[in-house]
Each structure stands twice: as structure tokens, then as C-alpha cells.
Amino acid sequence: MDILLIRPPRPPKAITIGEFMFSEPLGLEAVYRVLKQDHELLLIDMMVERSDIEKVLKKYQPRCVGITSLCIDVETILTLASRIKAVNPGIQIVVGGTQAQLRPHSFTSPNIDYVMTRSTAAGISELFSDLVAGKTPGAIDGVQSKKEGFAVPKQLQFNEYLIPDRSSTQRYRHHYSYFGYKPSALLQTSQGCSKCCSFCLRWRIEGAVERHQDMSAICRQIADIDEETIMIVDNDFLCDGGRLETLCDYLKEKRIRKNFICYSSVHSVLANKDSVERFARYGLKAALVGYESHNSKELSAYNKKCTVTDSKRASEILRGCGIDVWASFIMHPDWSHEDFHSLRKYIRILQPEVSSLTPLTPFPGLPYFDTFRDRLLVDEQEYTKWSFGQVTIRPGKMTLQAYYLEILKTNLYINLFMNNAMYLVRKFGWKALFRIAHGSLKLTYRYLTLLIEEKGTG
Ligand code: B12
Ligand code: SF4
Numbered sequence: 001m002d003i004l005l006i007r008p009p010r011p012p013k014a015i016t017i018g019e020f021m022f023s024e025p026l027g028l029e030a031v032y033r034v035l036k037q038d039h040e041l042l043l044i045d046m047m048v049e050r051s052d053i054e055k056v057l058k059k060y061q062p063r064c065v066g067i068t069s070l071c072i073d074v075e076t077i078l079t080l081a082s083r084i085k086a087v088n089p090g091i092q093i094v095v096g097g098t099q100a101q102l103r104p105h106s107f108t109s110p111n112i113d114y115v116m117t118r119s120t121a122a123g124i125s126e127l128f129s130d131l132v133a134g135k136t137p138g139a140i141d142g143v144q145s146k147k148e149g150f151a152v153p154k155q156l157q158f159n160e161y162l163i164p165d166r167s168s169t170q171r172y173r174h175h176y177s178y179f180g181y182k183p184s185a186l187l188q189t190s191q192g193c194s195k196c197c198s199f200c201l202r203w204r205i206e207g208a209v210e211r212h213q214d215m216s217a218i219c220r221q222i223a224d225i226d227e228e229t230i231m232i233v234d235n236d237f238l239c240d241g242g243r244l245e246t247l248c249d250y251l252k253e254k255r256i257r258k259n260f261i262c263y264s265s266v267h268s269v270l271a272n273k274d275s276v277e278r279f280a281r282y283g284l285k286a287a288l289v290g291y292e293s294h295n296s297k298e299l300s301a302y303n304k305k306c307t308v309t310d311s312k313r314a315s316e317i318l319r320g321c322g323i324d325v326w327a328s329f330i331m332h333p334d335w336s337h338e339d340f341h342s343l344r345k346y347i348r349i350l351q352p353e354v355s356s357l358t359p360l361t362p363f364p365g366l367p368y369f370d371t372f373r374d375r376l377l378v379d380e381q382e383y384t385k386w387s388f389g390q391v392t393i394r395p396g397k398m399t400l401q402a403y404y405l406e407i408l409k410t411n412l413y414i415n416l417f418m419n420n421a422m423y424l425v426r427k428f429g430w431k432a433l434f435r436i437a438h439g440s441l442k443l444t445y446r447y448l449t450l451l452i453e454e455k456g457t458g
Helices: 026-035 053-060 071-087 098-102 121-132 166-175 202-206 215-224 241-254 266-271 273-281 296-301 308-320 337-350 367-371 400-417 420-428 430-456
Strands: 003-007 041-045 064-069 092-097 114-116 143-145 184-187 229-232 259-264 284-292 324-331 354-359
Touching: 003 026, 026 041, 026 064, 026 092, 026 121, 026 166, 041 166, 053 071, 064 071, 064 098, 064 121, 071 092, 071 098, 092 098, 092 121, 098 114, 098 202, 114 121, 184 215, 215 241, 241 273, 259 266, 266 273, 266 284, 266 308, 273 284, 273 308, 284 308, 296 308, 308 324, 308 337, 324 337, 337 400, 354 400
Parallel strands: 003 041, 003 064, 064 092, 092 114, 184 229, 229 259, 259 284, 284 324, 324 354
Antiparallel strands: 114 143
């Protein structure tokens, strides 16, 4: 076999939702599509298939291996690479994906041969063709080699939009879910986000303007997707009323009925109310809305371009058209007990079906990293801790232990008293409740462990 493409297993110690929710590896599926014409290759999803890498190598004997990465995967990938090289030092190893794009130097190791900081079809094709042919690649746009060393590019460049080949994950697809919806597919229709919120990594990965793909090509992808549920991963899918109308026209004309889930900003719900209502009639079941804070001053400091009043209006509009809201909130490190209390009160007013809390995470490279440099609880190299699930900034108004206790209290309050559990049963049945509750319990256990560890260290 020429090439194995691998999604690594998620590290058990990281605080992630990966325990109960993971979806298709869109990036790897796109790489597969680029390479399949010219090479014999296979995609292995180790989040599903937990077989030993040695057995996999023995069976397929690849010439090169391409691995996709998120921040939490660094140690797993370094270990995987050393095991691959131990079996056969001649196998060339390429790492791509979000972490390779943002922090390529985290993969500095004698076992990683190339890192792709910007993915284009031409670059991927040239790199792998050379490696399969046993040639040393020359300079390729977006590719860094071990010899020259891996470093953050002077200017971050954005990935090309590439259409995924979903047949590459055919044997795994029944495992992929999005929250209660299982099986569920992912779809990207656009890259970038012009809202430019200060805490957000996404527009920095993909650019500060939306780069939309032609809607008719997107509609062809929708028609080819077998799953009943499609999660649209765009950063703010409801941002363009015209595109929503084109999509609805297509769904109507072709009589396609699917469940759609998407991310949206409050701003876009308010700006495109009528199209959002129409999209609800054509399948939009849930929107993930970043309400972020109960405090308008904090929203403005985050550059959120909406107020608490806007959030309340958006929540009414969404409720009015029967769209479930899966809300997210950011816990600021300078919150007091009163702030946590106000947040719980605010969630009661907004009444989202599901709420999730994320500590403000100053990911290395973001401006907040410098703002909070003196209060960081985690070294840049402690990769599994940069999961956006763990507290990384020392709280300013209470001890870390008290802060974790507030997180636990708020999580329990949301899960027990905000009807999350009943919503899950009503909507998805007991099986989904158990799957999600099992994952949530693991998360709660991780928070408890951190709380106890913190007590131990004083
Ligand atoms: C959808 C999504 C999810 C979904 C589905 C993920 C999945 N597939 O299972 C869910 C909700 C489950 C999820 C979970 C998590 N996610 Co997420 N997610 C995203 C989101 C919105 C889109 C990702 C995507 O599919 N993009 C489209 C694909 C095509 O892009 P891509 O993977 O980068 O691939 C391109 C290139 O990188 C390249 N490429 C990719 N792999 C490879 C490999 C090789 C060899 C090569 C050559 C090229 C290559 O090819 C593509 C060409 O364009 C991004 C935000 C964003 N806008 O990027 C966050 C994001 C990736 N997630 C993030 C995080 C932190 C997580 C969690 C760890 C959060 C948590 N605490 O639980 C978990 C991880 C658990 C898990 N399941 O993996 C961070 C990653 C930060 C980082 N530095 O790595 C992001 C950026 C969001 C953020 N916080 O800003 N996520
Ligand atoms: S609207 Fe969402 S994706 Fe866009 S910059 Fe703000 S938080 Fe990031």
C-alpha cells in the first residue's frame, strides 16, 4: 500500500467531548480524495478502531503515513510516530490538520518527517507523490521538512477548501454522531468568519472574511450524503440570508428532507430572521449559539457585536420557529461567585435546550495568551491541557479549587434542573441519554479529580 491516512485515538486524559461525540474526519477525507486517483491508500480512524499500529503496519505495509491533528493529539502522535519508525524507519510520516497549521513546532521529533501548515490539493498531491516514489520533495508551498525544522509561518495562510470523499470512512460511518443525532455527517460550505471575536481561534485558522463555496456544488454534496442528519461546521452558517434561501429552494425542489444542525451567531439570527424561519421548515433542527456571557460589558470586551438584550431576542426567535438551541458560554477567569450565580439565572431566562460551559482559553498564539501570561496554569507544551475544556488561567477572584467547584455546581445545575436530561430522552430516547450521560459523567469526574488534585497541592 502507498499511503495510510490516520486519525489518532483521543488521549484519555484530555478533557474533551470526544468520549461521547465524534464525527467523520473531514480533513482526512479531503486528503483521501486528492490522493485516490494516483495512489493505493486507506483511511484508518483510530477513534473507532483501536487496533495496535504494529498490526496495522504489518497488514498494509505503507510507504508513507499521513496523520491529522488537533491540539490535544500531540503526545499521541509523537508516540504513534516513534512506534511506526520502530517497525520501519523508512516509512515517511506527514502530519497535517489544525495543530500542524497553528503550532507546527509541537511536532519537532526525529520521527516526524514533514508537517503541512497550509493544505492545498496541489501541495498534498506533490508531497505524497514524491514520497511514494522515494524522492526527496523540493520546496512545496505549505510544507515544512524535518531537515529545515518546523516553525510557525511568518504569515498564517489558510487551507484550500477541498471536497471530502465520504466513501473513505464508509465502514466507520455508523459510529459518527453529533450529540443525540446518530449517525450524522459533517459538511463544510464556507470558511472564515467576519465577526472576529477576540477569544476565538476559528477566524484565525480560516480568515477574517467568509469564503463561501458555490451553493449548487454544496447542494450536490447534500444529495450524496446518506445520513439523515447533517451538521454544518461553518463558523456562522446563518450569516447570509441569500444562501439560506438558495439552499431552501433546492431542498424544496428536490424534496430532500434532512435534519440540519449548524453554528450561528446571535447577530446572524437577528439579521436573517425570515430566512432562518424558512430554513427551520426545511430541516434546521438545532443551532449552536455562542451566547458567551450574561454581561454586556464582557460581550463587548469579547468583540461579540451583540448585547444581552440581542441574545434574549435571538433566543425568542429560535424558540418561536422550533429550533433547539445548544448554547455555549465562556467562563471568564475573573468571575466571582456572583457571576456564576448570574450566569445560572441568565440560562434560566434564555432557556436553551442544552448548555455547555468553556473556560476562557488563551490558546498559544492568541492575544489573550500574552494578556494572561503571568496567570497561566499550564505550560505551552502540556498539549492535552489545551483542550478548551480545562481551566488554564489562575482565577482572579477565588481559589482555583473554589472555581472548579463553581463549574461543577453550574454543570450539575444545568444537567439536573434545566431539563437537559428530559430534553435528551424526549428527543433522542434513553439510549442517547445514557451515551451522553456516560460522557458527561466522565467529564465531571475529570473536574472532580482536578479539584482534589488542587486541594492536594494547597
Ligand atoms: C466540527 C468540529 C468539531 C466536531 C467534530 C470533530 C470531529 N470530526 O470529530 C466536534 C464537536 C465533535 C469537535 C470536538 C472537538 N473539537 Co472541534 N472543531 C470543529 C470545527 C468547527 C470544524 C472542524 C472541521 O471539520 N473543519 C473542516 C476540515 C476540512 O478542516 P481540517 O480538519 O483542518 O482539514 C484541512 C487541513 O487541515 C488538511 N488536513 C487535515 N488533516 C490532515 C492530515 C494530513 C496528513 C494532511 C496533509 C492535511 C490534513 O486538510 C483539510 C484541507 O482543507 C473546528 C473549528 C474550525 N473552524 O476549524 C473545531 C476545532 C478543530 N475543534 C477544536 C477542539 C479543541 C475540539 C475538542 C478537543 C474540544 C473538547 N474539549 O472536547 C474536541 C475533540 C474531540 C473530537 N471528537 O475530536 C479546536 C482545535 C484547536 C487546535 N489547536 O487544535 C477547534 C479549532 C475549535 C476551537 N476551539 O477553536 N469539534
Ligand atoms: S461568531 Fe463564532 S466563529 Fe465567528 S469569530 Fe465569533 S466566536 Fe468565532
